[in-house]
Amino acid sequence: MSVRVLGIETSCDETAAAVVEDGNTVLSNVIASQVDLHAQYGGVFPELASRAHVEAIVPVVEKALQQAHIGWLDLDAIAVTYGPGLPGSLLVGLNFAKGASLGRGLPLIPVNHLEGHLYAHWLKTDVEGAALGNLQFPVLALIVSGGHTELILMHNFGKYEFIGGTLDDAAGEAFDKVARMLDLGYPGGPVIEKTAQQGNPRAFNFPRAWLPGTFDFSFSGLKTDVMRTLHRYHGPRPLRLTTDMAASFQAAVIEVLAVKTARAARELEATGVLLSGGVSANQALRTAVRARVNVPVYTLPLNLCTDNGAMIAAAGTFRYQAGIRAGWDLDIDPGLRLA
Numbered sequence: 001m002s003v004r005v006l007g008i009e010t011s012c013d014e015t016a017a018a019v020v021e022d023g024n025t026v027l028s029n030v031i032a033s034q035v036d037l038h039a040q041y042g043g044v045f046p047e048l049a050s051r052a053h054v055e056a057i058v059p060v061v062e063k064a065l066q067q068a069h070i071g072w073l074d075l076d077a078i079a080v081t082y083g084p085g086l087p088g089s090l091l092v093g094l095n096f097a098k099g100a101s102l103g104r105g106l107p108l109i110p111v112n113h114l115e116g117h118l119y120a121h122w123l124k125t126d127v128e129g130a131a132l133g134n135l136q137f138p139v140l141a142l143i144v145s146g147g148h149t150e151l152i153l154m155h156n157f158g159k160y161e162f163i164g165g166t167l168d169d170a171a172g173e174a175f176d177k178v179a180r181m182l183d184l185g186y187p188g189g190p191v192i193e194k195t196a197q198q199g200n201p202r203a204f205n206f207p208r209a210w211l212p213g214t215f216d217f218s219f220s221g222l223k224t225d226v227m228r229t230l231h232r233y234h235g236p237r238p239l240r241l242t243t244d245m246a247a248s249f250q251a252a253v254i255e256v257l258a259v260k261t262a263r264a265a266r267e268l269e270a271t272g273v274l275l276s277g278g279v280s281a282n283q284a285l286r287t288a289v290r291a292r293v294n295v296p297v298y299t300l301p302l303n304l305c306t307d308n309g310a311m312i313a314a315a316g317t318f319r320y321q322a323g324i325r326a327g328w329d330l331d332i333d334p335g336l337r338l339a
């Protein structure tokens, strides 16, 4: 008998729901993005995000069931992100999931958003490089998004070790902030990557925070240096300056991410590297990591890099099969860690 899990994700600015069969087959994956809503602020506006989730959650879940061609009675469980994330946003998904679970008599499975980003790699896709098959552990995961920059060693399903993380801004946050400084719009990652292709990555020697002896990261100094450099120029900004700054900034972020990931993979004897999260959509990052490690590097199609419900359903299926259930007192945990 196959297991069908509905995954619900509202930890940040995407209202997402998906149905996944047997933890690896995506029957539907519906996302209502709030990008246009937050673009005017150059970043996620938490209060508006919660309200947009309230409006979107019911239609998004209905669409996920419709596209999977199933009804509530065909589900085995409901998995929901309960942290980490924005409190107001998490509450919408969690309370919807509780209500549905109570109303339909389905088990409620609590999922850590970061665990979801890891399990995205076990979803079957048509794209080369995704879907792991018979992977040997341990594998090293770099989770890089608007909210996270973490190196996690996965010893087995459900068994994680924290290796390093950002001390200040997340990598994606730095992309978003620098894009705003350069008047490139939001979200910053894709537009900086595109702009950087026209620029010289060696035009500006922006600082790299190596933080020796650790696998931690820091991007706030880099961001401040970009700002300081920008303030040296007055008047209309030539296109060349924007492209060179985008390229030099991106090179600084990627070099530190790639070097530290490669060093950790080597020292911890990982059998593979998983790249997850919105920033892992960046082709230059993928190329830089691949150039530095001598084990396979697994990447995801774009819609599974960024936040989605399928990854929550996949992680939820594993937890469902492990017998994990949430009580009705399950609360959000905005600062939840993976290890």
Ligand code: KG4
Pocket: 012, 144, 145, 146, 147, 148, 171, 172, 173, 175, 176, 187, 188, 189, 190, 193, 277, 278, 279, 280, 281, 282, 283, 305, 306, 307
């Ligand atoms: O995983 P995600 O959808 O949401 C969070 O959990 O934060 O990641 C969104 C982040 C944004 O900061 C966005 O600028 C960044 O991922 N991003 C990228 C690229 N595409 C998205 N950063 C660098 N290069 C990209 N191509």
Ligand code: ZN
Pocket: 113, 117, 145, 277, 278, 306, 307
């Ligand atoms: Zn995420």
